[in-house]
Amino acid sequence: MTMHAALDGMGVAIMPFYHVRQYVESGLAEVVLDDFTLAPIAAHAVWPSGARTPSPVRRFVDHLAQQLKKEVI
Numbered sequence: 001m002t003m004h005a006a007l008d009g010m011g012v013a014i015m016p017f018y019h020v021r022q023y024v025e026s027g028l029a030e031v032v033l034d035d036f037t038l039a040p041i042a043a044h045a046v047w048p049s050g051a052r053t054p055s056p057v058r059r060f061v062d063h064l065a066q067q068l069k070k071e072v073i
Contacts, residue, residue: 003029014038043068
């Protein structure tokens with residue numbers, strides 16, 4: 001919603017770059033506060049304890065961690 005408002009000319013959106021990359025790369029938006037950084041946030045993957053974690057869940061969590069590391073840093 002915030003990005004759509006910015007694209008419609010309603011102002012500036014402060015959002016993580018990975019959320020707006022497609023708009024910037026396509027030329028629909030531009031970065032105007034490139035020296036501003038958002039405070040880091042924690043991300044957690046949660047699944048039931050006890051039983052062995054199913055391998056598809058483990059692979060997904062590992063993939064998510066790799067993607068977030070590439071996109072956020």
